[in-house]
Amino acid sequence: MQVYRSVSTIGGNVGKLTPREHIINTAIELFREYGYHATGVDRIINEAGVSKKTLYTHFRSKEELLIAALRHYDGVFRNNFMRKVDQSAKSPQEKLLAIFDVAQDWFSQSKFFGCMYINIIGEYSQKISPIRDICKQFKQLMRTYFEELCVQAGVKEPDALADKLALLFEGAVVTSQVSQKPQAAKTAKNIAKSLIAQIPK
Numbered sequence: 001m002q003v004y005r006s007v008s009t010i011g012g013n014v015g016k017l018t019p020r021e022h023i024i025n026t027a028i029e030l031f032r033e034y035g036y037h038a039t040g041v042d043r044i045i046n047e048a049g050v051s052k053k054t055l056y057t058h059f060r061s062k063e064e065l066l067i068a069a070l071r072h073y074d075g076v077f078r079n080n081f082m083r084k085v086d087q088s089a090k091s092p093q094e095k096l097l098a099i100f101d102v103a104q105d106w107f108s109q110s111k112f113f114g115c116m117y118i119n120i121i122g123e124y125s126q127k128i129s130p131i132r133d134i135c136k137q138f139k140q141l142m143r144t145y146f147e148e149l150c151v152q153a154g155v156k157e158p159d160a161l162a163d164k165l166a167l168l169f170e171g172a173v174v175t176s177q178v179s180q181k182p183q184a185a186k187t188a189k190n191i192a193k194s195l196i197a198q199i200p201k
Contacts, residue, residue, distance in 0.1 A: 146166055
């Protein structure tokens with residue numbers, strides 16, 4: 001199961017992508033693997049196979065391209081993630097645990113480079129910036145999704161459980177990336193099972 005598809009399929013067939021979409025997809029791949037500051041404009045241009053004029057026609061700066069890439073990746077990743085969870089389980093309670101099954105598949109991909117938003121925010125120290133806002137929004141939307149599943153499962157305090165599951169999920173992502181342990185998702189799932197069993201409905 002691929003939570004995030006490659007440049008060639010993320011937005012459909014490459015031949016159908018607009019130049020702007022193709023540049024965004026190329027930038028996403030490069031930012032995910034190498035980071036923002038280590039990825040120069042020239043490399044993006046070369047990888048995308050476009051001219052510098054074309055890139056700057058669509059984006060006034062590399063930072064503007066990053067913002068567009070983060071926003072695009074947000075929608076694609078979350079939609080794919082939620083679809084995989086829905087396909088993996090039937091009941092809301094089963095879906096709460098399927099979160100970590102889908103995470104396990106994500107962590108096991110050959111091109112798993114951790115969470116793009118965690119990596120990018122690590123390159124930005126500014127407390128107030130549109131980039132930080134987008135990263136924060138992504139995390140909030142993922143947590144909201146967890147809470148929605150908790151509500152559907154009939155949990156008495158869905159917000160509290162959602163906070164715990166979100167923390168488990170984020171911890172598993174970082175552990176898998178830093179320690180190269182995809183099985184971190186299984187550990188998180190086992191902890192989640194205990195939490196769900198203890199919380200009254």
